[in-house]
Amino acid sequence: MTFRLLKETLWHRKRRVSLVLLAITVGASLTTALLSVSTNIAGKMAEELRSYGANIAVTPRSERIEIDVGGAVYSPPAGASYIDERELVRLKTIFWQNNILGFVPSLSTQVRAGENRLPVALTGTWFDKEVNLAAGTIIRTGFNDETPIREDISLRTGAKSLNSWWQVTGNWPGDEDSETVLVGTSLARRLQIQAGDTLPVEYESNRYTFKIAGLLNTGGFEDDQIIASLPLVQKLLGIPYGASRVMVSAMVEPKEKLAPEIRNKKPEEMTPREYEIWYCSPIVEAVSKQIEEVITGSQARPIRQIAEAEGAFLVKIEWLIALITLIALTVSILGVMATLHTAILERRGEIGLMKALGAQRTQIATLFVLEAGALGISGGILGYFGGSLLAKLIGRQVFNSVIVPDPSFLLIAMLLALVISLLGSGIPVWQATRVAPIKLMKGQ
Amino acid sequence: MWWRIIRRSFLNQKTRQALSILSIVLGTSLVAALVNLSLDIPQKAGAQLQAYGANILILPQTSAAGDESYILEEDLASLEQGATAQSITAYLPYLYSQIEINGRKVVLAGTWLDAVPKVSPWWQVAGNWPTDAGNASETEALAGVQAAEKLGLKIGDLFSIKYGNNQRVLKVAGIVTSGAAEENQIFVSLKAAQQLTGLPDKVGLVQVNARSSSESLEQLAMSIEQQIPGTEVRVVGQIARAEKQVLSKVQLLMGLVAGLILLASGLVILSTMTTTILERTKEIGLMKALGASNRLIVGFYGTELGIISLGGGVFGYLLGYMLAQFVGQRVFSAAVSPSWLAFLAALAVSVMVIFVGSAPPLYRAMKVDPALTLLREE
């Protein structure tokens, strides 16, 4: 009988029921969508912030004091140490291999360019190189675990992808090119040359003629330099596979996410357990450590300019979205409960009638609770799917990637909707059952 | 009589009216808070992104012969005047030279040390920042962490540097870590560097932190070039372009979230109001049976709804503003500026939604003769 009543109630009062269902579904959708966004926002923003470029600088450990003027590192060949270009593929075998988005080695020296033999920096680098990991290469999967990979992995990396702000008019040189170069726009102006021209260059009494494939504009020090492929400069200096610096772009999260006890300690001061946690956290310091472990003779240092600003920004964005989510949730919950309360108010006559017919308070309450429950669960499920769609929409529009809500949100949405509808309907129903039936039936 | 009816409708139906107003206040407060935030956040986020450092670089125009050229320090004063001054939050001149320490070549950088944190807030200094004491016998300096390590310098140490025929004794006041070129350099005050290298009033480059929006950055760069003769001014692509990209994402995100919340609030308010009106169909039927004209009925309910929506909208906006302030303070430690747009949006939402929500059932009640709602065939 109860279910028949329930069915009748829900069916015949379609319009009112659908309004209540709408309110619950909207609340649940909002909950799901906002929760999905707020749990994903850090990762998505971190990916966006990679457009600022590398956040880790890898250099050879040496006694030499770098002469870094105008953004180019001068390394006179005698007695200098270099990073082996061939080892860079190991960056994709570290514990955080999936967080390494790209790496770009470079090698600089000073040459004389043009007819007036102007002293100019020449830097060799990767433009758009394919790096391959053969199947069977061992990668680190846990603090103490290793696995060979099953298929070949290849990765494209280079200035083109890492330095998104590099603007080239003309063409990019190839990564094995030994003759074509890019010239910074300021330098081109000074030398009065343009793309397609040839450029005479002199290094240690050797003369070379390069062809200018394009002009490079970055707004930084590259505008005063000649940029060439890495092998070109390596040949010039006679340092095969050598690089004096590698810039690495890694997806990391703010250090604030670490437990406070660990956050402020130096790795040397940590207990083994703490060290393991630190090592396996996606923070820039841990990734740097892992890089030093695989590249011989290297030191990897977070580029504080990028890493600090990134970390601070991410923390703020996460807080922002979290607070907005919290506020929106609270307000929607209250709003939905107000709607439910209003819906019950108009059904007081029904409640009075039931009481007049002899129903007990608990029987009446049960009927309404079941109805509220059914609406709550349906609203929760519908809301979950609605919210997932909304979250996907936001993900695609803002980040061009997918935001997928955690499946546990389905349960959360259902439970939340259930609780809200039980409370929102239940309380006024219980109150109404206390009033004399005749008053209820008269609409009081 | 008309106002008496309206007054009674509120005074004698407190719970029902309160619930309606409550749901409107809640809905509109959310909308107002979000609109306020989405208008304000991009600016706050932009200010936050200033921490990435200089987005404009002022360099001296180099001669065709490639000689060392400089900018005059006194010319920099024009950065503090006129329209450019409003866009610039901070600037920092540098003078670089190669010196010798114990026979090894090291880069010496002279700058306004007290202004560095404004432009490069990520510098981590162990020890103290040098005090700008020009002519003292021990000039204080900052040593980059790698340079210090390789030269065996510790905080408090004295060391002598050589430039050409000039010599100077420096004291390590602090050691700086940055993960970049600074770690291999020695820093002194600009004046000290100028004295040592015999280049008084000269500066090699200037880093500038300017408020963003990349079109205006290009224009700012051009006007600085005009203001300070002999310069080439660049917009640092790495900083400026990335900032633009990130900010547009933040703006889009906030906009979409605001839209989402607008929709949700609107729907919740709609369902509350529709429920309320549906319930009052009987009342409408009675009034029609008593001979009230449609105009009168629309007038009553319209006024009632108007009062609820305006009252609810105003309170909703105030609550929303407080919520926006709370978020602004907690996240950015800054006040959110009140926005007329948010106020209008809150009002628009409440008024529009209420009328949209009430219109169909009211219309239906108007069309259908009250007989069908009031009386039943027995």
Place this chain on the structure above:
Amino acid sequence: MNEEFALEVRGLTKYYDEKVSALADVSLTVRQGEWIAIMGSSGSGKTTFLNIISGLDRPSRGEVLVNTTDITGLGTDELTRFRRENIGMVFQQFYLIPYLNALENVMLAQYFHSMADEAEARRALETVGLGSRIHHLPSQLSGGEQQRVCLARAMINSPRLLLADEPTGNLDHVNEMMVLQLFQEHHQQGHTIIMVTHNPEVAQMADRIIHFTHGRIGSESNVHVLR
């Protein structure tokens, strides 16, 4: 068309779809000042009849002339105006605006008609014996008191026709008597009353009883034959 007739109905038919007709070819006349009781079982069409002559509903066929005006030709707005100028209604369910007090509920009818007059409304409520309860809300009044407010409201604009649909159906005997007494006083003042009732005792108070069966008039009988 006789001025003597308060109501003339000719060939009134109402169907809801092809098979169900609530009224079939009903014709009758009511003189000014007459009290008509309409009786019949459920589904006999008596309420439908009342709805149509009050202008709340429209016939499918036929003519209804109230004081020589054919209301079947009027538009919705005109019908509304017609109602407020000519008809007073009392329903079985005592419909009062819940947030207006007794006085204001009566003033409402005045307001829709022409102008609210508090003094007149108060007098009307005193006439029905509620002089001391004029500021009470409907929720604070008993069933009988509420119905009396409805009566005061129905009569406040001196309507040509007072229509009542089971006005005492929801009242206990004491209240029923009180309300019927008021109807009688109203009738004695020369007003025309058309009342639907299922109670023969109540019907006996009228001048004429008309029986409805299956949408038609079954029989008519004069109550006070000797009057």
